[in-house]
Amino acid sequence: MSGPVTLAVDIGGTTVKSALVDEAGAVVARHATPTGRGEAARDAVRRSVEQLAARAQDLGLALSGVGVVSPGVIDRDRGVVEYASNLDWAHVSLRNVVAAVVDVPVAVGHDAGAAGDAEWQLGAARGCRDFVHASVGTGIAASLVVGGRRIEGRSGGAGELGHTPVRPGGERCPCGQRGCLEVYASGGGVSRRYLALSGRSATAREVVERVDHDAVARRVWDDAVACWVTALAACTLLLEPELVVLGGGLAEAGEDLLGPVRAGLAEALTWREPPEVRASELGPDAALLGAALLARRA
Numbered sequence: 001m002s003g004p005v006t007l008a009v010d011i012g013g014t015t016v017k018s019a020l021v022d023e024a025g026a027v028v029a030r031h032a033t034p035t036g037r038g039e040a041a042r043d044a045v046r047r048s049v050e051q052l053a054a055r056a057q058d059l060g061l062a063l064s065g066v067g068v069v070s071p072g073v074i075d076r077d078r079g080v081v082e083y084a085s086n087l088d089w090a091h092v093s094l095r096n097v098v099a100a101v102v103d104v105p106v107a108v109g110h111d112a113g114a115a116g117d118a119e120w121q122l123g124a125a126r127g128c129r130d131f132v133h134a135s136v137g138t139g140i141a142a143s144l145v146v147g148g149r150r151i152e153g154r155s156g157g158a159g160e161l162g163h164t165p166v167r168p169g170g171e172r173c174p175c176g177q178r179g180c181l182e183v184y185a186s187g188g189g190v191s192r193r194y195l196a197l198s199g200r201s202a203t204a205r206e207v208v209e210r211v212d213h214d215a216v217a218r219r220v221w222d223d224a225v226a227c228w229v230t231a232l233a234a235c236t237l238l239l240e241p242e243l244v245v246l247g248g249g250l251a252e253a254g255e256d257l258l259g260p261v262r263a264g265l266a267e268a269l270t271w272r273e274p275p276e277v278r279a280s281e282l283g284p285d286a287a288l289l290g291a292a293l294l295a296r297r298a
């Protein structure tokens, strides 16, 4: 084995996943540690970089760069997470956190954008010029590629699909708005609504498994699918994508999600061909591999 390798870090709400990735995009070594919040989350990133930088040295691999992706509002040029509510972070310079450990270029990006880029270069959206990639986990964030270019918006804030209103006057979202897609259709939303309506706690995956014999599970899941259809019909009419890729934890429901969404989209779009709807190919590694792509460009 020879180098160089990049060091990729994906800061999730519960776990910081990191890896050494070779030039072909293959994972050479992995590390995972609980994220925590605030200063603890910063430490988790620092420790992850230390561990894997040491591992690269042990393996005799040259480290060419570090890519770190995070949820929240990111200033990519400065390498700063301006705000990430789940991490309890404001104005955290990830570039400085990493630079204190290793002396290589550091790139910082948004996790959903990185996941979309990885599916674009290595996964389900290879060769596409117009597609929507949605990461569906605790929340929902999208990566929008139009005409072969990812849309970033005025300040990098494009793609907040999870907070597009799909039910006017609907249930309150932690963001302060009402009727947001992720209230009904994220993994977190499905689980929370099932608890509120049934008094029983279940993961989104468990709710999906109960739909055939549990009326509350059926209602919650039907609402989730209906909200996905509304959001993706709007995306289709606005952007005319050739493909929609659903990734993240909830997309592991597979055909239980994709089948009804395809059927609903075909019914909702009376005069426009619906886009193809596919599951992510890279699964839970999408954002991590996207961070490795960022590192390579750093």
Ligand SMILES: [Zn+2]
Residues within 6 Å of the ligand: 162, 163, 173, 174, 175, 176, 177, 180
């Ligand atoms: Zn919201």
